[in-house]
Amino acid sequence: MNPKWWKESVAYQIYPISFMDSNGDGIGDLRGIISKLDYLQDLGVDVIWVCPIYKSPNHDNGYDISDYCDIMKEFGTMEDFDVMLREMHSRGMKLMMDLVLNHTSHQHPWFIESRSSKDNPKRDYYIWRKGKNGGPPNNWESYFSGSVWELDPQTDEYYLHLYSKYQPDLNWENPAVIDKLHEMVQWWLKKGVDGFRFDAIAHIVKAEGYPDALNPGGTATVRAYDMFSNLAHVHTLLQNLHDKVLYFYDIMTVGETSGLGPEQALDYVGDGRRELNMTFQFEHMNLDCAAPGGGRWDTIPWSLRDLKKIMSNWQTVLHDRGWNANYLCNHDQPRSVSRFGNDLYYRIPSAKMLATFIHMLEGTPYIYQGEEIGMTNVAFESIDDYRDVETLNYYEEKRTQGVPEADIMAAIHKKSRDNARTPMQWDASEDGGFTTGVPWIRVNSNFREINVASAVKDPDSIYNYYKKLIQLRKKHPVIVYGEYALLLEDHPEIYAYTRTLEDQRLLVILNFYEHEPVFELPADFAAGKQELLISNYPPVKEEDLTRLKLRPYEARVYLERHR
Incomplete structure (x- = not known):
C-alpha cells in the first residue's frame, strides 16, 4: 500500500489569469488567489496546483517563461507570492508549482544571448541547425501548427520550438543548461513550495540527428510525435534531477506525459524508478479524436466501453506498482460536464456523477477551477472573442484552406482551450464577480445561473457534493x-x-x-x-x-x- 501524503490528497488546479482579479485590471492575480483561499479550504482540497506565474511576455498564457525566479507583473510581486505560500500553509494546504523545463520564452536572457551570434557562450543553450534544401532542417510539425523550426535572420540558422515560435526549446544535451535548471528548481524548493507539475516533460529529449519523420509506409509525415516524446534518455535526465535535487524534499511531482500507456508510465512513476510520483495520461482525452493518437479538432462520438477499457487498464497496471493522477478537465481541455456529461438538461446530476467517477478511482483526484460548480463550455460567436494561440492558429489555417466559417467555429466551440479558460464565476454580479474592470476574456454568459455564491448556499449543489466526496475520501482508506x-x-x-x-x-x-x-x-x-x-x-x-x-x-x- 505504501502510504504517502500525496496519495491521500485532493488537488485543485488554478489557472491564475482567470481565477480572481484583485485590482480591477481584468486579469486574475496572486492577491486574488489569496482572497479565495478560505473558499478552497472550505471545499476541503489539500494541494493547490497553480499554472505558471513566472515573468513572461504571455504569448502562451505564462507557459513562455522569461525569468524563472520572478513573478509576471500582471500577477503581482514575489512578496505577493511569499504571502500566498504562507497563507496556504497556514490553512494546511500545499502549493504545487507548474514548471516548464522543455522551453523558455524567446525573451529569456539565455535566448537573447543565444541568438546574438553563433559563437556566443549560450548558443548551445538552445537547439540551432542549418536549413536543408532551402527549407527547415526536417519535417517535424509544431503542436501549434507549422514547422517546429523558425529561421533567425540574424545568424541565418533555425531554432527548434515544439510549441509557439516564441517558445524556443532548451538543449538538454548541454550540461550547463541542466545545471542551471537544477539550481532554479532547488531555489523554489528552498522557498518552501511543496511540489511541481512538470509541463511537457516528455519532450525534453529529441531524436538523435533530428531525422525526418516517416510513417510505417515510408512516406514523410508532418506529425513527428515519436521523434520528441518519451524517448529513453528522458528517464536518465529525470533520475538525475531526482537524485541531485528532488530527493532531499518531501514533495509531490507530476509529469505531463502524453502519448503513453500505463506500462510506459511505470518507467516514470514505478516504485523505485526515482523519477516522478505520477503522470497525467491522455488516452481518455483522445477518446473523441477522429485521428489515431489525437488531433484536437476532428472529433467523433466517444464510447463508454472505450473509456472503461482505458481507465481500467491504468487502474490495474499501476496498482501497487505506481500511482495515478485522475482528471477529466484542465486548462487545455474542454469542460468535463460539456464533454462527458450533459450540460443542457442534466448538468447538475451529470456533473455530480463525473465527480463521483474520478474521486472513487485509485489515484490522486484533480479538480479544475469551476468544475466543482459545474461550469460549462463557452460558445463565442466571433473568433475575435477567443484568446488561445492554438485556437487562433487553427482558425487562420482552416480559413486559408477554404473551410466554411460555421464548420470552423463548431470545432472551436467543442474543443478550444478557451472553454476552460473563461473567468471563474464567483457570483451573479457583473462579469461573475471576477473583476471590476474589463476581463481579459469574456465571462461565460451563464454566470448568473452558475456561480460559487449560489452553489455554496445550496445544500444540494454540485459544490456541496464535491465537499462530501472529499470528506468521504479522508474518512475511508479503501477509497x-x-x-x-x-x-x-x-x-x-x-x-x-x-x-x-x-x-x-x-x-x-x-x-x-x-x-x-x-x-x-x-x-x-x-x-x-x-x-x-x-x-x-x-x-x-x-x-x-x-x-x-x-x-x-x-x-x-x-x-x-x-x-
Whole structure:
C-alpha cells in the first residue's frame, strides 16, 4: 500500500489569469488567489496546483517563461507570492508549482544571448541547425501548427520550438543548461513550495540527428510525435534531477506525459524508478479524436466501453506498482460536464456523477477551477472573442484552406482551450464577480445561473457534493488505497467498479447517460449488507439493490464491511 501524503490528497488546479482579479485590471492575480483561499479550504482540497506565474511576455498564457525566479507583473510581486505560500500553509494546504523545463520564452536572457551570434557562450543553450534544401532542417510539425523550426535572420540558422515560435526549446544535451535548471528548481524548493507539475516533460529529449519523420509506409509525415516524446534518455535526465535535487524534499511531482500507456508510465512513476510520483495520461482525452493518437479538432462520438477499457487498464497496471493522477478537465481541455456529461438538461446530476467517477478511482483526484460548480463550455460567436494561440492558429489555417466559417467555429466551440479558460464565476454580479474592470476574456454568459455564491448556499449543489466526496475520501482508506475491479465490462451505459481493501469493499455504480438502465447486483454481494455512502439523487424507499433501476446520470457508492 505504501502510504504517502500525496496519495491521500485532493488537488485543485488554478489557472491564475482567470481565477480572481484583485485590482480591477481584468486579469486574475496572486492577491486574488489569496482572497479565495478560505473558499478552497472550505471545499476541503489539500494541494493547490497553480499554472505558471513566472515573468513572461504571455504569448502562451505564462507557459513562455522569461525569468524563472520572478513573478509576471500582471500577477503581482514575489512578496505577493511569499504571502500566498504562507497563507496556504497556514490553512494546511500545499502549493504545487507548474514548471516548464522543455522551453523558455524567446525573451529569456539565455535566448537573447543565444541568438546574438553563433559563437556566443549560450548558443548551445538552445537547439540551432542549418536549413536543408532551402527549407527547415526536417519535417517535424509544431503542436501549434507549422514547422517546429523558425529561421533567425540574424545568424541565418533555425531554432527548434515544439510549441509557439516564441517558445524556443532548451538543449538538454548541454550540461550547463541542466545545471542551471537544477539550481532554479532547488531555489523554489528552498522557498518552501511543496511540489511541481512538470509541463511537457516528455519532450525534453529529441531524436538523435533530428531525422525526418516517416510513417510505417515510408512516406514523410508532418506529425513527428515519436521523434520528441518519451524517448529513453528522458528517464536518465529525470533520475538525475531526482537524485541531485528532488530527493532531499518531501514533495509531490507530476509529469505531463502524453502519448503513453500505463506500462510506459511505470518507467516514470514505478516504485523505485526515482523519477516522478505520477503522470497525467491522455488516452481518455483522445477518446473523441477522429485521428489515431489525437488531433484536437476532428472529433467523433466517444464510447463508454472505450473509456472503461482505458481507465481500467491504468487502474490495474499501476496498482501497487505506481500511482495515478485522475482528471477529466484542465486548462487545455474542454469542460468535463460539456464533454462527458450533459450540460443542457442534466448538468447538475451529470456533473455530480463525473465527480463521483474520478474521486472513487485509485489515484490522486484533480479538480479544475469551476468544475466543482459545474461550469460549462463557452460558445463565442466571433473568433475575435477567443484568446488561445492554438485556437487562433487553427482558425487562420482552416480559413486559408477554404473551410466554411460555421464548420470552423463548431470545432472551436467543442474543443478550444478557451472553454476552460473563461473567468471563474464567483457570483451573479457583473462579469461573475471576477473583476471590476474589463476581463481579459469574456465571462461565460451563464454566470448568473452558475456561480460559487449560489452553489455554496445550496445544500444540494454540485459544490456541496464535491465537499462530501472529499470528506468521504479522508474518512475511508479503501477509497484511497483499495484495489480496483471493473464490473459489466461490455455494458453500453453503466460504468460500475469495486474497490477492495482488506475486509472492506466499495461498489461504485455510474449511469453515463440519460436513459434508465437496470443494474443487477453481482452474485458475490450479499444483498442488504451495503451502506449507501453517497448518491446524486434522493434515496428511493425500499429500494431493491439486487435489481436497481438507475435514473439519468445517477451515481451511487456503497460500502460493504466485514465480507
